[in-house]
Amino acid sequence: MNIINTKLAGVKILEPKIFGDPRGYFFESWNRQRYSDAGIDCNFIQDNESSSHFGVLRGLHYQAAPYTQAKLVRVIQGTVLDVVVDIRHGSPTFGEHLAIELNSEDKRQLFVPRGFAHGFAVLSEKTIFSYKCDNQYMPSHERGIAFDDPALGIDWRIAIEQMILSEKDRKNPNLTNAEILENGGCKP
Numbered sequence: 001m002n003i004i005n006t007k008l009a010g011v012k013i014l015e016p017k018i019f020g021d022p023r024g025y026f027f028e029s030w031n032r033q034r035y036s037d038a039g040i041d042c043n044f045i046q047d048n049e050s051s052s053h054f055g056v057l058r059g060l061h062y063q064a065a066p067y068t069q070a071k072l073v074r075v076i077q078g079t080v081l082d083v084v085v086d087i088r089h090g091s092p093t094f095g096e097h098l099a100i101e102l103n104s105e106d107k108r109q110l111f112v113p114r115g116f117a118h119g120f121a122v123l124s125e126k127t128i129f130s131y132k133c134d135n136q137y138m139p140s141h142e143r144g145i146a147f148d149d150p151a152l153g154i155d156w157r158i159a160i161e162q163m164i165l166s167e168k169d170r171k172n173p174n175l176t177n178a179e180i181l182e183n184g185g186c187k188p
Helices: 032-037
Strands: 002-005 012-015 019-021 024-026 046-053 057-063 071-077 079-086 097-103 109-112 116-122 126-133 142-144
Antiparallel strands (some): 057 116, 079 116
């Protein structure tokens, strides 16, 4: 597995070794020891999967303490533009974002530590998106940041008139009005 550290401390891109032959392919999508050796020592407790079609934008989401979450995300089918925003109080990269294309062809994964808002836009006709979380989902602690916050300047690679958003995601506040998180990493 190739590990790429990004400009946002703790956010990592993981490129798995894919073994293919005429029957198809095989790759290891999770191995506790191997990922721990790569600096991802989380106790993932929940796996989630979503299906979406072109133009769907989900995010930017996070949870407030004590239900902050680290996530390991990947695309099983299709292509997304995956985005993380640093919302860690006092971080030197506070308010900066990273946008990376994840797809089912190269099977790259993205590790999103606690302290980051996360979202994705579907670029293919259909996408199946999978993510591991190190803390439970708690609706009362769910928070969000406006996908179109001008201070973030995110290019979602989809025209705004083609975007399909939940009503909740249309109403998220800009970063300046959002609740800021204290830490990164995995569950303490």
